Amino acid sequence: MNCLTTIITPQIEKIHSGKVRESFRIDENTRMIVATDRISSFDKVLDTPIPGKGAVLNKLAAYWFKETKDIIENHFVEVIDPNISLVREATPIRVEMIVRGYMTGSAWRSYQQGKRTVSGVQIPDGMKKNQAFDEPIVTPTTKEESDREISAKELVEEGWVSAEIYKAMEKTSLKLFKHGQAVLKERGIILVDTKYEFGLIDNKLVLIDEIHTPDSSRFWSAENYETEPDNAEQLDKEYVRSYLLKHKKDGAYPNTLPNDVVQETTRRYRDIYGMITGEVLPEIDNNTRSRVHANLVRHKLIKDGFVAIIMGSPSDLDHCNKMKDIMEQYDIMVDLRVVSAHKNGENLGQVIKEYNNSIEPAAIIAVAGRSNGLGGALAANVTVPVINCPPFKDKTDQMVNINSSLMMPSNTPAVTVVDPKNAAMAALRTLNLPRLKTRFEEEINEMKSELKAADKRVRGR
Numbered sequence: 001m002n003c004l005t006t007i008i009t010p011q012i013e014k015i016h017s018g019k020v021r022e023s024f025r026i027d028e029n030t031r032m033i034v035a036t037d038r039i040s041s042f043d044k045v046l047d048t049p050i051p052g053k054g055a056v057l058n059k060l061a062a063y064w065f066k067e068t069k070d071i072i073e074n075h076f077v078e079v080i081d082p083n084i085s086l087v088r089e090a091t092p093i094r095v096e097m098i099v100r101g102y103m104t105g106s107a108w109r110s111y112q113q114g115k116r117t118v119s120g121v122q123i124p125d126g127m128k129k130n131q132a133f134d135e136p137i138v139t140p141t142t143k144e145e146s147d148r149e150i151s152a153k154e155l156v157e158e159g160w161v162s163a164e165i166y167k168a169m170e171k172t173s174l175k176l177f178k179h180g181q182a183v184l185k186e187r188g189i190i191l192v193d194t195k196y197e198f199g200l201i202d203n204k205l206v207l208i209d210e211i212h213t214p215d216s217s218r219f220w221s222a223e224n225y226e227t228e229p230d231n232a233e234q235l236d237k238e239y240v241r242s243y244l245l246k247h248k249k250d251g252a253y254p255n256t257l258p259n260d261v262v263q264e265t266t267r268r269y270r271d272i273y274g275m276i277t278g279e280v281l282p283e284i285d286n287n288t289r290s291r292v293h294a295n296l297v298r299h300k301l302i303k304d305g306f307v308a309i310i311m312g313s314p315s316d317l318d319h320c321n322k323m324k325d326i327m328e329q330y331d332i333m334v335d336l337r338v339v340s341a342h343k344n345g346e347n348l349g350q351v352i353k354e355y356n357n358s359i360e361p362a363a364i365i366a367v368a369g370r371s372n373g374l375g376g377a378l379a380a381n382v383t384v385p386v387i388n389c390p391p392f393k394d395k396t397d398q399m400v401n402i403n404s405s406l407m408m409p410s411n412t413p414a415v416t417v418v419d420p421k422n423a424a425m426a427a428l429r430t431l432n433l434p435r436l437k438t439r440f441e442e443e444i445n446e447m448k449s450e451l452k453a454a455d456k457r458v459r460g461r
């Protein structure tokens with residue numbers, strides 16, 4: 001639990017999930033970017049996350065956004081959790097501005113095969129692996145299904161960006177890169193290459209995405225480069241890569257890392273952060289998920305808990321809205337859904353996954369009357385409480401059909417509450433939120449004193 005691998009919640013819309021980061025829509029102008037602890041190597045996300053990696057990435061980007069704001073305005077607003085930042089929503093320009101200071105990586109691989117241009121930029125003959133270019137070069141790619149090398153001229157011709165804006169992007173990218181190189185040089189790090197993304201906010205060019213993080217840049221240690229320039233190793237990833245290479249089996253890299261490799265990788269990421277910012281990161285939290293939950297609630301981005309009301313048919317909406325109204329008075333998020341266990345059971349899997357993994361305390365009210373398959377199918381598969389509240393037309397309907405809610409197979413822990421108000425109150429209680437417990441206590445005491453007052457009134461003394 002000391003890693004954040006994803007954020008799942010019905011309360012905010014996930015608009016993008018990349019290899020490492022996840023983006024959520026907060027409102028029209030605000031986006032939330034979560035740097036998870038996932039790590040990718042050789043273009044694949046490993047099953048083993050790296051504790052603290054997300055915080056390093058998120059806080060480094062924040063550090064650089066603040067550090068470079070006089071060079072260009074950027075999207076950064078605030079860090080709301082070690083792994084999370086809020087940023088301003090931009091209209092992204094679908095171009096990655098890659099700036100290279102050294103002949104390495106994919107440029108070197110194609111150079112070796114005889115290619116003398118990268119994204120239309122001419123490269124002289126006779127360069128050696130990892131050799132510095134006389135001047136950093138900008139080699140853009142398009143942001144598509146698979147990124148494509150493209151020249152500045154073609155970018156404009158194909159309509160990815162106007163000539164004027166491209167020029168500004170190029171100039172700014174070089175400025176940012178040279179600044180980054182100079183700052184990092186003082187800290188014993190070589191900024192080898194990196195990529196920038198830009199967008200428009202109110203028609204103004206701004207820097208978006210991330211900047212000078214290990215995931216968007218290649219860092220070498222200056223010392224390592226000096227001693228063996230053609231074997232310089234990437235400060236962050238090389239260690240994981242060499243483990244994977246060493247343990248390649250039948251042509252495939254392992255998907256997991258052993259504990260000691262994870263710990264060492266954590267240490268390396270935290271070291272990089274320290275080298276760059278001069279700050280020591282706080283200890284890694286034991287329960288990242290509850291920390292994230294608390295921070296999202298504190299910033300009013302989510303309610304502290306939710307109750308999903310899942311109905312088998314939209315004809316039960318009125319019945320469900322009764323419960324929704326009650327629960328919303330307690331400042332809880334209510335997620336109304338229509339999923340029939342019988343008719344579109346295939347969708348149930350997705351719903352179950354979402355609720356099982358959501359970061360907030362949750363409960364489900366299943367609403368299905370005649371032959372309640374829904375409550376059972378949910379209760380047998382979810383890790384949150386399930387309350388059946390079947391809707392009935394009349395007492396006869398209730399007499400005939402209540403058993404399908406009451407009689408559950410083994411390991412199917414659904415409870416049944418007939419009255420919708422009671423079901424809502426029971427669901428709220430299962431959330432076990434301290435603020436709600438205080439409120440229920442007050443309500444119980446109020447009810448008691450009302451009864452006492454009534455007793456006095458009726459008795460007359």
Ligand SMILES: Nc1ncnc2c1ncn2[C@@H]1O[C@H](COP(=O)(O)OP(=O)(O)O)[C@@H](O)[C@H]1O
Binds near residue numbers: 199
């Ligand atoms: N302020 C912003 N406004 C709009 N889009 C943004 C902003 N910042 C970053 N983005 C976009 O969010 C996405 C982040 O994706 P990312 O997590 O890097 O995964 P990948 O690049 O692998 O798809 C990118 O498409 C990036 O252009």
Ligand SMILES: [Mg+2]
Binds near residue numbers: 018
């Ligand atoms: Mg990206």
